[in-house]
Amino acid sequence: MSATHLPLARRAPNLVGSVIDSSTSLLASQTHDIVRFAMGAPSDDLMPVRVFNQYYGESTPGKYTYGATDGEPELVEQVLALTQLQGIETSADRITITTGGMQGLDLACKLFVDPGDLVVVEGPTYTNGIATALSYGAEVLEAPLDENGLVVEELPELIARAGRTPKAIYTIPTFQNPSGATLSRARREQLLELAERWGSVIIDDDPYGLLRFEGGPVPGFTQIAPGHPLVFSVRTFSKILAPGLRVGWVDAPTELQQLLINAKQAMDTCTNVPAQHLVANFLKDGHLDTHLRWVKGLYQERKNAMRDSLRTHFGNGVRSTNPEGGFFLWLAFAGAYADIHTQKLFEPALRHGVACIPGPAFSTTGAFSDALRLCFATSSPERIDEGVVRLKRAADEMLEGIA
Template sequence: MSALPYAARATGLVGSVIDSSTSLLHKQTHDIVRFAMGSPAAEAVPADILSAIAGEQLSRPDAYDYAATEGDPPLHAALLEMLRGTSDETTADRLTVTAGGMQGLDLFCKIFVDPGDLVVVESPTYTNGSATALSYGAELLEVPVDDDGMIVDNLPKLLDGRRPKAIYTIPTFQNPSGATLSLARRNQLLELARTWGSMVIDDDPYGLLRFAGDPLPTLRELGAGDPLVFSVRTFSKIVAPGLRVGWVDADPELQQVLINAKQAMDTCTNLPAQRLLAGFLTGGHLEDHLVRQRAEYRRRKEAMHAALTEHFGDIARWTDPEGGFFLWVTLENGINTEELFEMALPEGVAFIPGPAFSPTGRFSNAFRLCFASTAPDRIWEGVTRLRRAADKLAPN
């Protein structure tokens, strides 16, 4: 037994199977089609534009200084302008720049979650988010997801009289299922949260990446400034994950609390990255970039659907997202997807098994595929390799 004097909270620190896959894949020496990480393709990152902006913005000595904790004023102003007229339009006193969406989730839990508090999460869910709640001592309750997102009707029965401190949802193109919370359920969720006095963590990294269907109002808009709605956003999926810049939109009462909490974390978000993004936004590059990405992600999703229909139509079903990065595959032939991962990696394809998206390890017959990061010809090759691996595990 270790003699190190760990804090009690250390036992609640659970690693990320999703993030660990990056290190695992870097160690492989053979060709791998990578459906695992939820990141834009390298060619989707506007590197040339960012490099040109860097030549102008990052040649100034003040670009390497500390920034205002709530966000560098040029980015703060550019963000407000970017959101003007959208479902997420906001005001300066509600906006705090963060080091990616994950810091927004951590700030929420640091401010609101006490040990033993009940936090509702979707099932399956983005377990980096649920792990953040666990790290602050939360108790988690998993609520099933279907094609219309979290099954909100199930909440009162599952809670059995308890009142959750928070409800964590990824309402649009959910990670990992790709499902979108319907308008009726969005309104129902807000009504229940108000009844219980529960915070709603509105984590929406993918909402700007809709390539089909009709847009829905965000929980931010439907909440109309409700202090119970805490909205988390990021540039990681729409521009570049390595910049590690996002923002939270929250009741103005919270801004100073967020500043205090963030100053005990990192003082301020990386200033050079903020300057790059401010230049990207004020230069008018975002909308054209998003138009290109939406069209390409639609093409890639359709390619993945076609490949799955060809190779897995007899043994699986899968979701049909209208945007975002992911679809969710459920096998119907009894194969354990953690075992399938071990078989698939030598075949040259990687994905994330279903249990990685449940705090209690559910979904052993399911897995997540990211279509956004892979070109259509490689998608076809990867799904072909995946079926080859599945056939080696198929029951006789």
């Protein structure tokens, strides 16, 4: 006996689950001796736990009751101060505090995606970004990505072939998940033009932008075209502070704010209030800048360590991207390892004690079976080397099986 006769799988898609047979709890597990390249999260020792606990222990007015749906005013104020530092023109009536960046994506899709609507995404892209769009009935069109991000030049041809314009274009423009690529300024400008031509919303998901550890800055959509009516910016403190807090924000046209409030009311009423106060006070007391300078140095070191380890242990057997910030390397097997199917590598790798997500989990098409996403942010250089050694053991074992 079941109450539904419509495809639940469509409303609650499980893209990662269709690729790898492993529960999130295993991947997130703190207790196993697994080198964790899988989840996109800072390591526990890079989160300001002591300071957080101190703030959490303090009384703040209204800490435990309902907050305003658009966010605690003191946090909105700090978000404005933070964006101002980045040269972004925005205002309180454009900011809505969200329960992590994920809720920002959920809100964008709730407002803009109707069943059958075309949504352009990057291939590969963040799995749960696709999942949210699919859950609202989107038809997803994956557009190619290169080292300068989404290949915007190819979009007109792809859209012409699709026979209709996209309702939304979902992009992770900076240190993209999973590739680490950053969309060039020229392409950002082109994308804005295309969005205007098609009347498409750009869902500008940028969780990593503040984690640039090398290279020159590339201006964001909100800097190139302040207050653009088609740019819906999704931001989060998950990657720059701690994902367990589930605090993010949306920077979107003023006309949308009441709709965002209405929609969020019917999702979770308001974002966890103590976490909003904690983040607001942490920012107000000036800790963020110090914290970011510290972690960015470590992330750079970890990225370099991972690339070094890959070179040492795999030689020409892998190619990897070289991101200037963020959390992820995108690795493709090559040479002697070219026949590795990463979906099949997942289980042996986990058995050998290293977790990383196979390429096909970042796509609806089954592509990228030669690729892996490796998060370098969670592990020390020593653990990274151990993880790469374990990955090599699993890959070698697999190659023997193939041979």
